[in-house]
Amino acid sequence: MTSIIAFGAYVPRRRLQREAAVASLSWFNAALAAHARGERAIAGWDEDAITMAVEAARDCVGEGARQTVRKLILASTSLPYADRQNAGIVKEALNLPDAVGALDVTGSQRAGTSALIAALESAGSGNAVLCVAAERRRAKVASEAELNYGDGGAAILVGTGPGLADLIGHHSHTIDFADHFRATDQPFDYEWEGRWIRDEGYAKIVPAAIGAALESFGVGADAIDRFVMAAPIRGIDKSVAKAAGIKAEAVQDNLQDRLGTAGCAQPLILLAHALETAAPGELLLVAAFGQGCDTLLFRVTDAIGTRAANMGVSGWLDRRKAEDNYIRHLYFAGALTLDGGMRAEADQRTPPSMLYRHRRSLLALIGGRCTKTGTIQFPPSQISVAQNERAIGTQEEYPLAERRARIATFTADSLVYTPDPPGCYGLVEFEGGGRMTVDFTDVDAETLEVGQPMRMMFRIKRNDVDRGFKHYFWKAVPDYRAEA
Amino acid sequence: MASGIKDRVAILGMGCSRFGERWDMDANGLMVEAFMEAIEDAGIDVTQIDAAWLGVGLDTTSIGPSGVPLSVALRLPNIPCTKVENYCASGTESFRGAVYAVASGAADIALAMGVEKLKDTGYGGLPARPRGAFPDATLANSTAPGQFAQIASAYSAKHGIPRDDLKRAIAHVSVKSHANGAKNPKAHLRKPITEEQAIGAPMIAEPLGLFDCCGVSDGAACAIVTTPEIARRLGKTDLVTVKALQVAASNGWEAEGSGWDGSYFHTTRIASARAYKEAGITNPQKEISLTEVHDCFSITELVTMEDLGLSEEGRAVHDVMDGKFDADGAIPCQIDGGLKCFGHPIGASGIRMIYENYLQLLGRAGERQRETPPVNALSHNLGGFPNLNICAVAIVGMH
Numbered sequence: 001m002t003s004i005i006a007f008g009a010y011v012p013r014r015r016l017q018r019e020a021a022v023a024s025l026s027w028f029n030a031a032l033a034a035h036a037r038g039e040r041a042i043a044g045w046d047e048d049a050i051t052m053a054v055e056a057a058r059d060c061v062g063e064g065a066r067q068t069v070r071k072l073i074l075a076s077t078s079l080p081y082a083d084r085q086n087a088g089i090v091k092e093a094l095n096l097p098d099a100v101g102a103l104d105v106t107g108s109q110r111a112g113t114s115a116l117i118a119a120l121e122s123a124g125s126g127n128a129v130l131c132v133a134a135e136r137r138r139a140k141v142a143s144e145a146e147l148n149y150g151d152g153g154a155a156i157l158v159g160t161g162p163g164l165a166d167l168i169g170h171h172s173h174t175i176d177f178a179d180h181f182r183a184t185d186q187p188f189d190y191e192w193e194g195r196w197i198r199d200e201g202y203a204k205i206v207p208a209a210i211g212a213a214l215e216s217f218g219v220g221a222d223a224i225d226r227f228v229m230a231a232p233i234r235g236i237d238k239s240v241a242k243a244a245g246i247k248a249e250a251v252q253d254n255l256q257d258r259l260g261t262a263g264c265a266q267p268l269i270l271l272a273h274a275l276e277t278a279a280p281g282e283l284l285l286v287a288a289f290g291q292g293c294d295t296l297l298f299r300v301t302d303a304i305g306t307r308a309a310n311m312g313v314s315g316w317l318d319r320r321k322a323e324d325n326y327i328r329h330l331y332f333a334g335a336l337t338l339d340g341g342m343r344a345e346a347d348q349r350t351p352p353s354m355l356y357r358h359r360r361s362l363l364a365l366i367g368g369r370c371t372k373t374g375t376i377q378f379p380p381s382q383i384s385v386a387q388n389e390r391a392i393g394t395q396e397e398y399p400l401a402e403r404r405a406r407i408a409t410f411t412a413d414s415l416v417y418t419p420d421p422p423g424c425y426g427l428v429e430f431e432g433g434g435r436m437t438v439d440f441t442d443v444d445a446e447t448l449e450v451g452q453p454m455r456m457m458f459r460i461k462r463n464d465v466d467r468g469f470k471h472y473f474w475k476a477v478p479d480y481r482a483e484a
Numbered sequence: 485m486a487s488g489i490k491d492r493v494a495i496l497g498m499g500c501s502r503f504g505e506r507w508d509m510d511a512n513g514l515m516v517e518a519f520m521e522a523i524e525d526a527g528i529d530v531t532q533i534d535a536a537w538l539g540v541g542l543d544t545t546s547i548g549p550s551g552v553p554l555s556v557a558l559r560l561p562n563i564p565c566t567k568v569e570n571y572c573a574s575g576t577e578s579f580r581g582a583v584y585a586v587a588s589g590a591a592d593i594a595l596a597m598g599v600e601k602l603k604d605t606g607y608g609g610l611p612a613r614p615r616g617a618f619p620d621a622t623l624a625n626s627t628a629p630g631q632f633a634q635i636a637s638a639y640s641a642k643h644g645i646p647r648d649d650l651k652r653a654i655a656h657v658s659v660k661s662h663a664n665g666a667k668n669p670k671a672h673l674r675k676p677i678t679e680e681q682a683i684g685a686p687m688i689a690e691p692l693g694l695f696d697c698c699g700v701s702d703g704a705a706c707a708i709v710t711t712p713e714i715a716r717r718l719g720k721t722d723l724v725t726v727k728a729l730q731v732a733a734s735n736g737w738e739a740e741g742s743g744w745d746g747s748y749f750h751t752t753r754i755a756s757a758r759a760y761k762e763a764g765i766t767n768p769q770k771e772i773s774l775t776e777v778h779d780c781f782s783i784t785e786l787v788t789m790e791d792l793g794l795s796e797e798g799r800a801v802h803d804v805m806d807g808k809f810d811a812d813g814a815i816p817c818q819i820d821g822g823l824k825c826f827g828h829p830i831g832a833s834g835i836r837m838i839y840e841n842y843l844q845l846l847g848r849a850g851e852r853q854r855e856t857p858p859v860n861a862l863s864h865n866l867g868g869f870p871n872l873n874i875c876a877v878a879i880v881g882m883h
Contacts, residue, residue, distance in 0.1 A: 342607045347614075354617040362621055377740045379622070385741040409638040409746035412690040413630030415609055422690070425624035426634055427739075427746050427871065437634075437739060437871060439624045445690065450641035461621065473622055 002120050003163025004156055004298065005128060006307070007272040008060025010052050011152040011259055011316035013442045014332075015039035018147050020324035025142045035147040038257030042323060043136045043151040045332045045419040046441055046460040049076040050086055051472065052134035052153035054093040054458040059310050060155035061130060063402050066094055068128045068159070071101035075115035075133040077182070077263050079106055080470050089472065090132060092363035093458045095399055109230075109290030110172075111264035112154075117170045117294060119158045128159035135263035140188050141335050148232055150260020154268035154313070164275060164307055165284060165298035171213030174292040177201050194233060202236050202289055207243040209293035210285070217297050221245035224297075225282035226274050228252050229289070230266035246285070258317055264290070273313035278304055311480065319480050321444075331419060343417035348464040350471040360397065365456060365474045367434050368395035376400075376433030400456065403430040404479060407452045409437075412445035428454050428476050442477040453479035488762035489587045491883060493726045494715040496593065496708045497526025500839045503703035503827030504672040511540075511547040511601040512557040514704035514829075518597065519558050522706040526593075527718060533708070534591035535564045539578030539598040541571060541830030541867070545611050546601045554597055571867025572780065573731070574598060575705065575834025576876035580729050582709050592714055598836070599704035600829035609700060610830075629697050630689040631869040632781040637691075638746030639787060643798040651691050653801040654782035655682035658695045660810050661779065661818045665825025667852040672699040672827030696782040701827025705835035712883055723883035724845050727860060728762035730755045731876045739871040749784075751875035752791035752864065759877040760793075765860065768793045772879075773858035774844055775815060776837035778866035779822040785809075788864060789817070792877075811852070819844065819852055834876060837863035841880050 022036040043052065053074055061069065072094075074087035087102035105115040112133035119131035134153025139145035158167075179201050180191040191197075206229070214221055227246045231237040231254035241251045252274045255266075262269055267288040274284055282300040287293060311319070323329060330336040360366040361379045368380025372394045375386035380398075384391040410426030417423075424440040426448070440448070441459055454476040461473035499521025501514045509517070523530060538554040540547055547553045551565030570577040575598030582594035605611045610628050614620055624630075640650050659679050665671040677695060685693035712723055732755035738744040756768075765771045772794065779785035786804055789795040794815055795803045803809065809817035820826050820840040823833055841861035843849040860881040867874045 342605070343612055346612050350621060351617050354621070358618055358621070375741065379618070379740075381736075381740075385736050387737050387741060387743070409634035411630045411633035411637065411692075413627055413633070413688075414686075415627045415629055415688050416625055418625060423625055423627075423630065425626055425630065426637070429742070433742060435740065435742060436622070437624050437626075438622075450637055461625075471621060 001161045002123050002158060002167045003161040003301070004165040005159045005163045006060050006065070006157040007155065007164070007275055008056050008058070008310050009152065009154045009269055009272045009313040009316055010055035010059060010134070011041045011313065012043045012047055012052065013319055013321050014042045014044065014323040015320050016042045016329050017322055017324045021147060021326045021329070024326040028142050032142065032144065032147065035144055039322065040147065040150045040260030041152050042329055042332065044441060046475070048080050048136050048460060048470065049078045049134040050080055050089050051458050051460060052136065052151065053090050053132040056134060056153035056155040057090065057094055057130060057132050059312070061157050062308070063399065066096055069096055069100060069130045070127040071103070071122060071129040072096060073103045073105055073115045073119050073129065073131045075105040075111040075131070075264055076135050077106055077108070077111060078136045079104060089363065092359055093472070095364040095366065095401070109264050110288045110292065110294050112268045113286060113288035113294035113296060114172070116156055116268060116296065117172065119156070120167050120170065123158045123160065125160050128157055131156045131158060133265035133268045135265040137263050138187050138333065141330065145189060145191070148256070148260055150262045152259055152262040152269055153265050154272045156268060156271070162303055163301060164304045165300045168219065168297040168299055169213065169217040170294070170296045171209065171216055172292065172294050173205065173209040173212070175205055176291055177205060198233050198236060202233065202240055203243060206240045206287055206289050206293050210244040210287055210295055213295035213297070219283065219297060222247060223283055224250050224285045226250055226252055226278060226284040228267060228270040228274050228284065229287045230254060230261050230270065231256055232261045240287070269313055275304065276312050276314055280304055340417050348462040349467065350462060350464065350469060362473055364399065365401040367398045367400045369398035370394045371396055378434050378436045398434070400430055400434055401474060403432060403434070405430045405454045405456070405476060407448065407450055407454060408435070409450070410448045412448065424448060439475045440477065441475040455479045455481070489583065489729060490727050490762055490764065491712065491725045492587045493583045493709050494712040494883060495724045495842055495880065496528070496710045496715055496718065496720065497522045497524070498707050498839045498842050499525060500670060500705040500836055501703050502670045503701040503829060505603045506702035507603065509702065511553065511599050514601065514702060515554065515557045515597055515599050518704040518706040522708050526708040528593065528708070530558065531561050533560065533563060533593050533595050535582070535585050536560060536595040536597065537578040537581035538565060538567045539574035539596070539831040539834065540567060540569060541574045541600055542611060542613060543567070543569065544613070545605060547599065570874045572778065572830050573834060573865045573867035573874045573876045574831040575836065576863070576865040576878055577731070577834070579707055579835055579838060579878065580731065580876070582707065583726055583729055586709050586711060593708060593710045596707045596709070596835060597704065598832035598834060600831045601702050602700050602829060603702050627689065629692050629781060632784055633689040633692045634746060635787055635870050636783045642745055642747045645801055647691055650801060651683060652679065653804045654696055654786055655679045656804050657779070657782040657785050658682045658824055661822045661824035664811055664819050664852060665821025668821050668826060671821040671825050672701040673821070673825040692781055692783065698780050698823035699825065699827040701829045703827055703829035703832045703836070705832040705839050707835055707838060722846055724842050724880050725883040727879040727881045728759035729878050730758040730762060731874060732758070733874045734868070734872045736872065744871070746870065748787055749791050749866065749870060749873070749875065751873055752788055752866065755875040755877040756792045759879055763860065763879045769815070772815060772860050772862050774819065774841060774854060774861040775817045775864065776820065776822065776840055777817055777864040779818055779824050780828065780866070784866070785817065792862065792864060816854060819854060834863065834865035837865060838878055838880060845880065845882055
């Protein structure tokens with residue numbers, strides 16, 4: 001039996017208040033007022049599909065369990081690289097073994113569910129597959145998409161059971177219905193009329209696909225306990241459920257008011273969210289629309305009650321900071337050029353040869369432990385940093401990414417150029433040893449204090465826009481699981 | 485330990501350009517300005533100089549590579565010219581090269597120059613510059629004020645000193661330096677300020693405001709050194725000699741090891757202990773009567789008082805507020821205005837500090853002259869960041 005073994009998610013901390021955006025835009029497009037309700041998750045300037053995929057995967061799979069992963073599949077339509085395997089970067093950040101398969105899946109709003117189907121199909125005995133989907137789609141300023149999209153990611157670990165939910169079956173329809181499209185060299189979606197998408201697309205394609213799927217599974221629509229579908233058009237999930245014969249109360253929260261629609265990651269985010277409260281024996285149907293329709297049906301197992309605690313969608317949604325500065329949103333989203341001063345002109349080039357040489361340190365935050373003195377340090381070095389004991393060649397790898405840390409020194413720097421001033425950074429000391437002076441992110445400068453617990457997150461350190469290269473590294477954020 | 489260089493090298497002459505935003509001059513002109521004063525003070529001809537050292541912190545923005553720019557600017561007679569760079573301690577490093585050349589007997593007369601042309605960067609503050617491919621890929625995106633500001637957070641936490649009390653003490657540090665700088669015709673910043681101005685100034689890097697940061701200046705300073713014997717032969721009677729010259733470089737322990745709490749300068753403690761030993765000083769609070777320290781930021785000066793042993797650990801806030809380091813205090817610090825107000829042309833600063841100590845020892849410091857000339861004067865020149873730096877301590881005194 002192929003099952004979901006674990007699931008996790010990530011939602012960035014800032015939530016754009018749609019009312020604030022609409023207040024800035026309604027002079028231009030009064031119709032946007034219809035989209036002023038709630039908030040959407042917006043990625044920080046230092047986040048993209050890769051960083052959010054890493055965080056979702058960390059939320060899904062602990063350090064130990066990662067050694068069982070044999071394949072990593074990353075789904076997104078907003079991958080930073082067209083040619084440099086994006087999943088490969090996620091693999092390094094997760095410190096997965098080199099003997100792991102990796103695949104980028106993209107090109108449709110179904111990419112997340114298609115990746116999950118591919119994962120479920122390739123998982124076998126002792127072969128766990130990690131499916132991650134994350135999305136940070138750009139949208140034209142003053143478009144409905146700008147208000148309705150959301151940023152985030154989810155990760156599903158699949159393998160042969162016992163798991164949290166067993167796969168009953170999956171089914172796919174592929175139909176070239178161009179409700180929207182984004183050319184390879186274009187930053188934004190081009191969308192056709194919503195009424196046509198609703199009536200000819202969702203209303204006809206999805207119920208038919210669900211019907212065909214359920215028939216092949218031998219399950220009646222009225223038996224479905226939970227129905228998960230992204231709803232970029234308000235109420236579309238409910239109307240599809242009705243047309244498919246699924247009971248209204250089975251339709252799960254589409255998170256449109258709290259997160260927005262995170263593109264192809266949304267079905268997986270909603271699946272993870274539904275699993276957080278699912279009860280043993282429940283039937284959970286996932287449908288994803290996008291040039292056809294993917295359908296997956298799971299039965300929740302007894303193990304759901306004893307799963308390991310993680311942040312999950314709910315935990316990340318609760319870790320929020322309301323953003324009512326629309327200008328800041330525009331800047332982070334790359335929609336606005338601000339004068340960053342001459343300090344912003346510094347060359348951001350990262351030599352790939354250096355990056356490869358140090359990839360364990362830079363991407364997986366692997367430090368060194370001196371086998372002679374036990375000293376832990378970052379970065380590792382030929383000669384141990386331990387004072388009065390210059391042990392040579394004694395370092396073994398010591399992963400630091402999952403260690404909690406505490407602030408030893410800090411500042412909030414108003415002089416340095418950063419897209420999110422003031423630049424906060426300081427010396428952090430890891431529990432168990434090791435220290436580094438590192439950038440902080442997701443912080444409120446006025447709340448920093450010596451001794452404050454922190455955790456590490458995988459982020460963009462430098463964005464070399466001249467060459468289209470993103471350099472990733474780890475940053476410290478306030479410990480979001482301090483109470484756990 | 486080696487026997488050291490105490491009293492083996494004398495200062496024959498010194499010079500210092502006017503510091504400031506020298507829109508009128510590039511590095512060559514600044515070097516000539518400092519050199520003309522030094523060679524006149526030394527009373528020798530340029531052909532008598534056997535070797536020269538050049539200290540520059542940011543050569544790419546300032547002067548270009550190598551020791552050649554010094555040789556060209558001064559039209560030196562094809563003698564050895566060596567460029568040294570040790571962050572903001574480059575000036576003292578240049579001085580050390582010249583002093584060691586004389587002490588070794590390889591040169592009779594040697595010259596040390598420190599220079600920096602910063603004000604062609606187009607913006608305030610120090611220019612950002614690469615630190616190497618791997619460090620740039622990991623180290624925090626930071627500025628100098630942000631690096632040094634962190635000392636304040638750790639110092640407050642360690643000694644239980646509320647942030648606002650520390651802020652007031654570092655304001656006093658800057659108010660004192662502004663008062664001193666006002667009396668120095670070569671200083672970059674010559675306006676006195678009040679404690680309220682310092683505390684209320686725009687924030688640069690928490691808790692350091694604008695007046696907690698030193699001036700970013702153009703300037704050059706120059707020393708000509710020889711043996712005491714040659715100095716006397718050349719007619720010098722009052723001799724200032726080098727009592728100690730020590731440098732300590734971080735080895736990564738503060739930044740990467742464990743044990744350093746971020747509230748002090750590890751290398752300053754080491755370099756000053758070595759310097760006191762070399763100079764035969766056992767009680768610095770009694771035997772050091774004047775200091776020029778690396779007050780790149782007010783918090784640096786405050787903490788350095790403890791690291792030099794001039795305040796007990798955790799007591800610098802009280803000593804500062806008591807006026808111990810004011811111009812009329814027990815051990816004046818930055819009587820010339822310091823980096824804060826004399827200015828901080830990186831490569832020149834270490835030699836500028838020695839220049840002031842030299843003038844004070846000889847009673848030639850004009851309006852700011854200490855009534856009782858000091859016996860031993862210490863300069864402390866720090867390059868890099870609190871967690872990764874190079875510290876140079878020089879003690880000069882009457883022979």
